[in-house]
Amino acid sequence: MDLQFNIQIxxxxxxxxxxxxxxxxxxxxxxxxxxxxxxxxxIVGLTTAIGGGTVRDLLLGLSPFWxxxxxxxxxxxxxxxxxxxxxxxxxxxDNTWFLFDTIGLALFTVVGMEKTLANDFPYWCAICMGAMTxxxxxxxRDVLINEVPLIFRKxxxxxxxxxxxxxxxxxxxxxxxxxxxxxxxxxxVIIIRLLAVKxxxxxxxxxxxxxxxx
Amino acid sequence: MDLQFNIQIxxxxxxxxxxxxxxxxxxxxxxxxxxxxxxxxxIVGLTTAIGGGTVRDLLLGLSPFWxxxxxxxxxxxxxxxxxxxxxxxxxxxDNTWFLFDTIGLALFTVVGMEKTLANDFPYWCAICMGAMTxxxxxxxRDVLINEVPLIFRKxxxxxxxxxxxxxxxxxxxxxxxxxxxxxxxxxxVIIIRLLAVKxxxxxxxxxxxxxxxx
Amino acid sequence: MDLQFNIQIxxxxxxxxxxxxxxxxxxxxxxxxxxxxxxxxxIVGLTTAIGGGTVRDLLLGLSPFWxxxxxxxxxxxxxxxxxxxxxxxxxxxDNTWFLFDTIGLALFTVVGMEKTLANDFPYWCAICMGAMTxxxxxxxRDVLINEVPLIFRKxxxxxxxxxxxxxxxxxxxxxxxxxxxxxxxxxxVIIIRLLAVKxxxxxxxxxxxxxxxx
Numbered sequence: 001m002d003l004q005f006n007i008q009i010x011x012x013x014x015x016x017x018x019x020x021x022x023x024x025x026x027x028x029x030x031x032x033x034x035x036x037x038x039x040x041x042x043i044v045g046l047t048t049a050i051g052g053g054t055v056r057d058l059l060l061g062l063s064p065f066w067x068x069x070x071x072x073x074x075x076x077x078x079x080x081x082x083x084x085x086x087x088x089x090x091x092x093x094d095n096t097w098f099l100f101d102t103i104g105l106a107l108f109t110v111v112g113m114e115k116t117l118a119n120d121f122p123y124w125c126a127i128c129m130g131a132m133t134x135x136x137x138x139x140x141r142d143v144l145i146n147e148v149p150l151i152f153r154k155x156x157x158x159x160x161x162x163x164x165x166x167x168x169x170x171x172x173x174x175x176x177x178x179x180x181x182x183x184x185x186x187x188x189v190i191i192i193r194l195l196a197v198k199x200x201x202x203x204x205x206x207x208x209x210x211x212x213x214x
Numbered sequence: 215m216d217l218q219f220n221i222q223i224x225x226x227x228x229x230x231x232x233x234x235x236x237x238x239x240x241x242x243x244x245x246x247x248x249x250x251x252x253x254x255x256x257i258v259g260l261t262t263a264i265g266g267g268t269v270r271d272l273l274l275g276l277s278p279f280w281x282x283x284x285x286x287x288x289x290x291x292x293x294x295x296x297x298x299x300x301x302x303x304x305x306x307x308d309n310t311w312f313l314f315d316t317i318g319l320a321l322f323t324v325v326g327m328e329k330t331l332a333n334d335f336p337y338w339c340a341i342c343m344g345a346m347t348x349x350x351x352x353x354x355r356d357v358l359i360n361e362v363p364l365i366f367r368k369x370x371x372x373x374x375x376x377x378x379x380x381x382x383x384x385x386x387x388x389x390x391x392x393x394x395x396x397x398x399x400x401x402x403v404i405i406i407r408l409l410a411v412k413x414x415x416x417x418x419x420x421x422x423x424x425x426x427x428x
Numbered sequence: 429m430d431l432q433f434n435i436q437i438x439x440x441x442x443x444x445x446x447x448x449x450x451x452x453x454x455x456x457x458x459x460x461x462x463x464x465x466x467x468x469x470x471i472v473g474l475t476t477a478i479g480g481g482t483v484r485d486l487l488l489g490l491s492p493f494w495x496x497x498x499x500x501x502x503x504x505x506x507x508x509x510x511x512x513x514x515x516x517x518x519x520x521x522d523n524t525w526f527l528f529d530t531i532g533l534a535l536f537t538v539v540g541m542e543k544t545l546a547n548d549f550p551y552w553c554a555i556c557m558g559a560m561t562x563x564x565x566x567x568x569r570d571v572l573i574n575e576v577p578l579i580f581r582k583x584x585x586x587x588x589x590x591x592x593x594x595x596x597x598x599x600x601x602x603x604x605x606x607x608x609x610x611x612x613x614x615x616x617v618i619i620i621r622l623l624a625v626k627x628x629x630x631x632x633x634x635x636x637x638x639x640x641x642x
């Protein structure tokens with residue numbers, strides 16, 4: 001019993017490490033492409049990794065999760081070291097990091113939902129918070145490197161989180177155990193994201209005629 | 215008595231709907247002009263509509279207003295549908311949406327002030343929070359679409375909120391009923407904004423010689 | 429005794445005034461270089477001055493420091509007046525304002541650390557919050573004027589805050605009085621920053637081959 005619990009925790013922590021690392025590496029690489037210095041690259045990586053959860057915690061009125069445990073700051077430092085050490089072969093690791101990024105997206109979405117529900121907010125709010133936990137870090141990253149946020153223009157990303165959130169809600173509504181809801185919702189996020197990238201699925205772009213800036 | 219109360223609530227809700235819709239449409243249109251996809255346009259519209267109030271609530275230490283009621287998320291979805299449905303004739307609606315946007319600006323300013331005063335902050339702080347409720351959503355919108363915030367360069371906008379706030383304060387100081395203060399402050403915001411656009415009133419721009427980036 | 433206390437307070441307030449003014453002037457000047465209007469320049473100056481402390485207070489779950497005292501809003505107004513009044517000779521004041529900016533950086537770092545420790549967060553968190561108090565205002569400023577944040581690319585800036593924080597921690601660890609820790613940490617920040625600018629010390633920039641946007 002105890003053993004099982006510990007293994008579960010460890011498995012969660014491994015996923016959390018993988019996801020955080022992948023998010024931080026994505027931020028660090030984009031910062032490097034903009035010729036940021038080491039410190040700047042670290043901050044952008046860190047923001048990518050913890051930004052979504054921080055915004056969620058502030059909106060929920062909670063103390064940000066990373067302020068109790070230096071784990072996330074250390075992860076982001078490892079990400080910078082990784083990027084420096086493997087800078088010549090990072091492109092070859094693209095598929096791996098894409099997969100880890102997707103695992104992180106799924107995990108953060110589910111964690112964000114569970115934390116929101118645990119604080120007695122309604123389900124539609126939990127779905128928003130889940131998507132925000134997964135996707136807002138990338139938006140903050142793009143704001144810091146002064147680019148238009150990528151997730152508003154490329155393959156389905158945040159929408160995968162929303163869909164995962166709806167899966168969570170439906171399963172829970174029909175009486176499924178909450179742990180299982182979370183696992184299946186996370187798998188849904190991963191599948192949707194993988195399919196979206198494989199088949200270049202993206203939402204239609206808006207075209208409006210004669211838009212003046214107001 | 216009861217009836218009157220209900221009518222008042224409804225009138226407030228109609229104004230809130232109009233204002234939220236106008237703000238969201240302004241965000242959605244600007245996102246469309248930048249070729250965002252449907253989801254991105256929705257998020258930019260939503261941020262424009264709820265951004266100011268969210269920043270205000272976080273600064274006041276309150277739970278963000280939109281997390282209790284899906285009304286604002288639905289409004290922003292209606293805004294996207296509207297923009298898609300009327301994309302060829304939106305320019306012809308410009309005057310209407312400008313008017314609704316101005317109504318929203320006035321309403322959000324007054325609501326922001328009242329909420330700040332109700333939480334025992336001083337008057338100068340309420341004036342700041344009123345202007346922030348009205349104008350910060352537009353700033354966040356411009357950050358998301360990676361443009362220099364419009365309100366820092368064009369006709370008087372946030373300053374109309376500040377002036378409305380001062381009207382509120384003066385009326386209240388001289389013993390006017392708080393409901394009436396709010397209504398007259400809101401009307402002041404609308405009049406100042408309409409005059410500013412009609413006569414192209416804007417603040418002088420700063421010119422500084424030899425400014426180096428520090 | 430009483431007198432000494434008052435003088436200490438006054439000395440702190442003088443430093444706070446100098447630092448706030450220097451930060452606000454840096455923001456106002458950059459806004460002016462981007463042709464912002466008076467109101468926009470004021471907001472950018474104000475954000476530079478109070479942004480770091482506001483983010484810190486939100487993360488710590490406290491009411492933002494500037495909402496209790498109009499001092500900081502008035503300082504930022506003085507900054508705009510100063511920039512307008514001396515616009516033709518501001519370049520000649522560059523060394524003075526650089527020094528004042530550095531004093532502000534040191535003060536805000538120490539204040540940020542002390543406030544974080546007083547709220548029972550761990551030391552590594554206080555070092556983060558110190559650096560954030562010092563440097564995040566400048567990041568927000570650069571986001572508002574739509575530029576890549578300067579501190580991620582130029583001479584050592586935020587890292588000086590981190591180093592000052594480590595000095596604070598080490599002195600405190602070895603039993604030094606907390607007031608003295610703060611003073612020495614602040615002096616460390618100033619010295620590191622001055623040396624960094626004098627000798628153009630900066631961190632290496634990251635170079636990554638074949639970085640694709642993910």
